[in-house]
Amino acid sequence: MSRIASTLLALAFITTGGRAAFAQLTPDQDPQISRLVGEVSEERLTDILSKLETFGTRNTMSSIDTPGRGIGAARQWIFDTVKGYSPRLQVSYDTYRIAKQGRITRDVEARNILALLPGRSPRRIYVSGHYDTVAIVGGQRDRNSSGAQQPATIAEPDATAPGVNDDGSGVALTMELARVFSQSGLEFDATLVFMCHVAEEQGLMGAKLHAQKARREHIPIEAVLNNDIVGNDRGGNGIIDGASIRVYSEGPEDSPSRELARYVQRWAGRYVPSHRVRLLSRPDRFGRSGDHTGYTQYGFAAVGFRESRENFTRQHDARDTFEGVSPAYLAQNARVNAAAAASLALAPPAPLVVNDKGQSTINRAPSGYDAHLQWKASPGASAYRIFWREAWGPDWQHEMLVGNTTEATLPNTLIDDLVFGVAAVDASGHESLVSPYIAPRSTAVEPGDIKTVPQQQP
Ligand SMILES: [Zn+2]
Numbered sequence: 061m062s063r064i065a066s067t068l069l070a071l072a073f074i075t076t077g078g079r080a081a082f083a084q085l086t087p088d089q090d091p092q093i094s095r096l097v098g099e100v101s102e103e104r105l106t107d108i109l110s111k112l113e114t115f116g117t118r119n120t121m122s123s124i125d126t127p128g129r130g131i132g133a134a135r136q137w138i139f140d141t142v143k144g145y146s147p148r149l150q151v152s153y154d155t156y157r158i159a160k161q162g163r164i165t166r167d168v169e170a171r172n173i174l175a176l177l178p179g180r181s182p183r184r185i186y187v188s189g190h191y192d193t194v195a196i197v198g199g200q201r202d203r204n205s206s207g208a209q210q211p212a213t214i215a216e217p218d219a220t221a222p223g224v225n226d227d228g229s230g231v232a233l234t235m236e237l238a239r240v241f242s243q244s245g246l247e248f249d250a251t252l253v254f255m256c257h258v259a260e261e262q263g264l265m266g267a268k269l270h271a272q273k274a275r276r277e278h279i280p281i282e283a284v285l286n287n288d289i290v291g292n293d294r295g296g297n298g299i300i301d302g303a304s305i306r307v308y309s310e311g312p313e314d315s316p317s318r319e320l321a322r323y324v325q326r327w328a329g330r331y332v333p334s335h336r337v338r339l340l341s342r343p344d345r346f347g348r349s350g351d352h353t354g355y356t357q358y359g360f361a362a363v364g365f366r367e368s369r370e371n372f373t374r375q376h377d378a379r380d381t382f383e384g385v386s387p388a389y390l391a392q393n394a395r396v397n398a399a400a401a402a403s404l405a406l407a408p409p410a411p412l413v414v415n416d417k418g419q420s421t422i423n424r425a426p427s428g429y430d431a432h433l434q435w436k437a438s439p440g441a442s443a444y445r446i447f448w449r450e451a452w453g454p455d456w457q458h459e460m461l462v463g464n465t466t467e468a469t470l471p472n473t474l475i476d477d478l479v480f481g482v483a484a485v486d487a488s489g490h491e492s493l494v495s496p497y498i499a500p501r502s503t504a505v506e507p508g509d510i511k512t513v514p515q516q517q518p
Pocket residue numbers: 190226227260288289
């Protein structure tokens with residue numbers, strides 16, 4: 061297509077609002093996703109949380125051969141339960157031998173529990189939590205109250221650490237979504253992975269080892285929705301908020317993790333409008349971390365879900381019991397995860413907006429004052445949606461659907477003052493992550509690079 065023709069085409073989209081490309085408009089909500097979200101069961105979440113509590117502790121260093129107690133019994137129960145949900149789920153242990161170091165007090169076999177639901181493409185979307193627990197002497201509350209300057213003193217591995225909220229809640233959510241997705245009968249484009257990590261409490265080790273392996277083996281992880289402490293809505297300070305969830309993500313503003321966070325807010329908002337997704341522009345809570353950070357460290361897009369209000373008395377403590385969680389609140393957070401993961405898994409992959417040299421394919425043609433966007437076609441896409449915003453502020457402000465094209469021009473629109481992105485949309489309206497056009501780092505001369513002529517001696 062000539063540049064003039066494509067410009068005229070883009071102008072046509074502007075004047076007709078993009079409708080020309082579609083024989084009929086598709087609704088913004090997919091009834092299949094609504095049905096899937098509606099399958100999340102508060103009763104089943106309650107059953108899982110109650111069962112997890114019975115293991116007493118799931119400390120990574122705890123007993124692996126005591127019937128009904130410790131990490132060995134717990135991981136086997138999770139494995140068998142998830143395997144029983146559907147023959148479509150491929151359940152396996154993702155096993156590592158971690159040497160003695162830091163909080164790992166002896167060499168230990170560590171097993172993530174991985175349930176894979178194959179999609180049409182190998183690109184992967186993860187929903188995760190961590191099934192290990194820990195108790196620290198005095199609990200998290202004493203640690204916070206003291207200012208947390210000293211390293212925490214870890215209780216004995218077999219000491220009681222029921223971890224119903226930390227992170228039984230994330231595990232219950234992950235298991236329930238494994239059930240709902242695998243029993244939905246839907247064929248997803250992306251491969252879904254429901255992952256229960258281990259050794260989070262020893263420094264995100266299960267997540268980091270898996271992410272490291274994925275990086276090494278070029279496993280295309282597109283998104284990680286990590287849930288850690290998502291089951292309680294009653295703050296230890298008395299403030300209650302059962303109608304929101306916090307989502308943390310690593311920056312900068314147009315990093316893959318931030319695009320994922322925006323996606324969660326946009327699509328969960330359509331399917332679970334009663335639950336507010338609060339985005340926070342920092343990797344995690346102050347001075348604390350979770351498994352999503354293990355993935356971002358290896359270059360994958362990942363966000364961390366955290367309950368609206370925390371009760372530190374019930375964290376890293378024998379008091380992290382069933383009485384401290386609200387299954388109804390956890391169910392809402394599970395629905396938010398389900399809506400985001402299903403939307404993403406049904407959508408085409410995000411379009412590429414860089415050339416072979418990694419440069420953003422955006423310029424000022426043809427007038428020199430226009431926004432001319434180009435992208436590579438995504439398999440399965442039948443339209444694209446352009447987003448833009450002022451280059452000050454984190455949220456997209458404008459969006460426009462264009463047809464099955466790979467470029468668009470917004471006349472007299474300055475790419476210097478606006479940030480642009482584009483998402484792929486399929487015939488049913490499923491939308492991909494937004495690929496942003498990242499401005500190149502300044503090409504100004506680096507310090508020390510300026511050549512100077514030696515001065516003549518006087
Ligand atoms: Zn945790």
